[in-house]
Amino acid sequence: xxxxxxxxxxxxxxxxxxxxxxxxxxxxxxxxxxxxxxxxxxxxxxxxxxxxxxxxxxxxxxxxxxxxxxxxxxxxxxxxxxxxxxxxxxxxxxxxxxxxxxxxxxxxxxxxxxxxxxxxxxxxxxxxxxxxxxxxxxxxxxxxxxxxxxxxxxxxxxxxxxxxxxxxxxxxxxxxxxxxxxxxxxxxxxxxxxxxxxxxxxxxxxxxxxxxxxxxxxxxxxxxxxxxxxxxxxxxxxxxxxxxxxxxxxxxxxxxxxxxxxxxxxxxxxxxxxxxxxxxxxxxxxxxxxxxxxxxxxxxxxxxxxxxxxxxxxxxxxxxxxxxxxxx
Amino acid sequence: xxxxxxxxxxxxxxxxxxxxxxxxxxxxxxxxxxxxxxxxxxxxxxxxxxxxxxxxxxxxxxxxxxxxxxxxxxxxxxxxxxxxxxxxxxxxxxxxxxxxxxxxxxxxxxxxxxxxxxxxxxxxxxxxxxxxxxxxxxxxxxxxxxxxxxxxxxxxxxxxxxxxxxxxxxxxxxxxxxxxxxxxxxxxxxxxxxxxxxxxxxxxxxxxxxxxxxxxxxxxxxxxxxxxxxxxxxxxxxxxxxxxxxxxxxxxxxxxxxxxxxxxxxxxxxxxxxxxxxxxxxxxxxxxxxxxxxx
Numbered sequence: 127x128x129x130x131x132x133x134x135x136x137x138x139x140x141x142x143x144x145x146x147x148x149x150x151x152x153x154x155x156x157x158x159x160x161x162x163x164x165x166x167x168x169x170x171x172x173x174x175x176x177x178x179x180x181x182x183x184x185x186x187x188x189x190x191x192x193x194x195x196x197x198x199x200x201x202x203x204x205x206x207x208x209x210x211x212x213x214x215x216x217x218x219x220x221x222x223x224x225x226x227x228x229x230x231x232x233x234x235x236x237x238x239x240x241x242x243x244x245x246x247x248x249x250x251x252x253x254x255x256x257x258x259x260x261x262x263x264x265x266x267x268x269x270x271x272x273x274x275x276x277x278x279x280x281x282x283x284x285x286x287x288x289x290x291x292x293x294x295x296x297x298x299x300x301x302x303x304x305x306x307x308x309x310x311x312x313x314x315x316x317x318x319x320x321x322x323x324x325x326x327x328x329x330x331x332x333x334x335x336x337x338x339x340x341x342x343x344x345x346x347x348x349x350x351x352x353x354x355x356x357x358x359x360x361x362x363x364x365x366x367x368x369x370x371x372x373x374x375x376x377x378x379x380x381x382x383x384x385x386x387x388x389x390x391x392x393x394x395x396x397x398x399x400x401x402x403x404x405x406x407x408x409x410x411x412x413x414x415x416x417x418x419x420x421x422x423x424x425x426x427x428x429x430x431x432x433x434x435x436x437x438x439x440x441x442x443x444x445x446x447x448x449x450x451x452x453x454x
Numbered sequence: 455x456x457x458x459x460x461x462x463x464x465x466x467x468x469x470x471x472x473x474x475x476x477x478x479x480x481x482x483x484x485x486x487x488x489x490x491x492x493x494x495x496x497x498x499x500x501x502x503x504x505x506x507x508x509x510x511x512x513x514x515x516x517x518x519x520x521x522x523x524x525x526x527x528x529x530x531x532x533x534x535x536x537x538x539x540x541x542x543x544x545x546x547x548x549x550x551x552x553x554x555x556x557x558x559x560x561x562x563x564x565x566x567x568x569x570x571x572x573x574x575x576x577x578x579x580x581x582x583x584x585x586x587x588x589x590x591x592x593x594x595x596x597x598x599x600x601x602x603x604x605x606x607x608x609x610x611x612x613x614x615x616x617x618x619x620x621x622x623x624x625x626x627x628x629x630x631x632x633x634x635x636x637x638x639x640x641x642x643x644x645x646x647x648x649x650x651x652x653x654x655x656x657x658x659x660x661x662x663x664x665x666x667x668x669x670x671x672x673x674x675x676x677x678x679x680x681x682x683x684x685x686x687x688x689x690x691x692x693x694x695x696x697x698x699x700x701x702x703x704x705x706x707x708x709x710x711x712x713x714x715x716x717x718x719x720x721x722x723x724x725x726x727x728x729x730x731x732x733x734x735x736x737x738x739x740x741x742x743x744x745x746x747x748x749x
Binding site (some may be wrong): 179182184207208211212215218219220223224226227228230232237238241242250251254268269271272273287291294358421438 | 533
């Protein structure tokens with residue numbers, strides 16, 4: 127097995143607030159292999175975006191290590207980090223907020239080229255040529271070069287965001303819900319574009335989303351997060367065929383099936399997300415779990431390998447059993 | 455190789471920036487155009503006075519001409535030393551403009567730096583800067599102006615400093631609040647992700663997007679600065695005599711307000727019109743810069 131591009135170990139990010147400490151990301155570990163896509167799924171507030179930002183150190187983790195090519199990036203100085211930034215980029219959720227409204231398309235895409243001196247000694251012709259190349263690559267027409275973000279629709283804006291990320295010629299891109307702000311028809315276009323670019327440029331992705339149907343065709347491995355912790359981790363096919371954690375099962379049952387009269391047994395979750403502020407040391411999903419019993423109060427369940435490559439954190443699932451213990 | 459390939463492709467396509475749109479909206483605002491026109495006229499008057507009126511002419515005394523009422527020869531009349539008030543008033547416009555623009559520049563530059571640092575970095579830096587600004591703001595404007603002029607001495611330069619310093623808290627606070635609005639937007643994070651330094655982010659990403667309220671404050675503060683300077687001059691803390699600063703003219707005319715009210719009215723009118731012009735231009739700008747008013 128190839129050495130992983132990223133190795134995340136015991137990553138924690140706590141935010142201090144006046145009401146207590148928010149455990150946004152609480153002790154998670156995973157690997158990302160080169161050229162693959164890792165999907166991170168979970169509902170809003172589960173820490174998936176925070177995890178993505180910690181990976182490229184847009185947010186400083188509270189503790190833990192993030193190894194990129196065996197180098198702990200949390201220990202790097204500002205200057206060293208700046209060099210590494212070229213290799214890791216991010217695509218944001220909201221293409222309206224992620225583009226500077228005072229800059230034209232040309233200026234936005236050229237910005238990373240100029241600030242990192244990626245093309246040393248290049249004149250404005252060379253820069254413009256490169257910008258046009260990037261625009262072509264993401265499917266933006268040449269005539270849009272002088273337009274401003276407010277003149278364009280969401281899909282085009284997201285393409286600008288992608289071109290800006292590609293300008294650095296990165297190896298790794300965090301896609302933070304890149305399609306959730308877009309219309310369904312445009313979602314498919316952007317997903318196909320991302321997929322094509324991955325093949326062409328051999329990119330590694332972390333794909334963050336709350337929508338399992340999006341991540342299904344896109345990811346090699348999937349992590350399901352709940353309140354800052356990983357509850358299930360498996361190859362995408364395995365996760366969809368054989369979801370073990372009660373939370374994953376509920377998420378999967380929420381995917382819409384485009385068929386008339388499709389038999390849909392939706393698993394409904396009761397209650398709301400429990401507070402991430404100073405959570406007690408029990409299974410965090412226990413309060414909403416349909417399979418809850420007193421075992422569940424026995425500490426935070428560890429993430430165990432149930433079958434090869436399939437990890438689950440639940441008191442009710444024992445290694446090798448491959449099924450969820452029936453509800454009492 | 456001197457063909458079309460030498461031309462920047464971007465030249466081929468029209469560019470309609472946000473600024474062009476703001477200019478368009480400003481053009482359709484009657485108040486703003488009126489204010490702008492008055493300001494241009496005052497600028498022309500200033501230019502005329504610089505080119506054609508010399509200091510000797512407005513300061514030379516002539517006892518025979520004392521306290522003449524307005525006439526064709528002396529449109530605003532003459533003062534108690536026989537000097538033509540019309541020429542003196544025209545000559546004085548340069549002081550007011552210089553004080554308005556110079557004073558606001560001082561407070562703008564310092565306020566912009568303090569406010570953006572406070573807003574962008576937050577935490578202790580923010581607290582320190584804002585408490586300093588609160589202390590400055592808690593001293594009454596005229597007291598502060600009088601203290602500064604007394605300590606530094608009476609001169610045009612020190613009057614500008616006095617007027618400038620008193621407005622620093624206002625600019626600091628406005629800059630800080632617009633920086634706070636902008637700094638949490640994703641495009642700032644994107645700039646961070648491409649490795650931009652904090653300083654570059656503040657000045658290329660944050661400040662340009664938080665500029666609207668600052669521009670509005672600049673225009674209306676120029677008017678306020680002119681009033682403040684005139685008031686300080688009136689109280690005797692301004693430019694020393696015989697410079698015909700407008701506030702000083704009003705002050706000099708005060709002794710004759712019953713017999714020759716024209717001595718107070720005309721300079722006062724000029725102060726009023728100038729300040730009014732800057733204020734309505736400021737109001738127009740505020741409307742033009744507000745994206746919610748977009749059709």
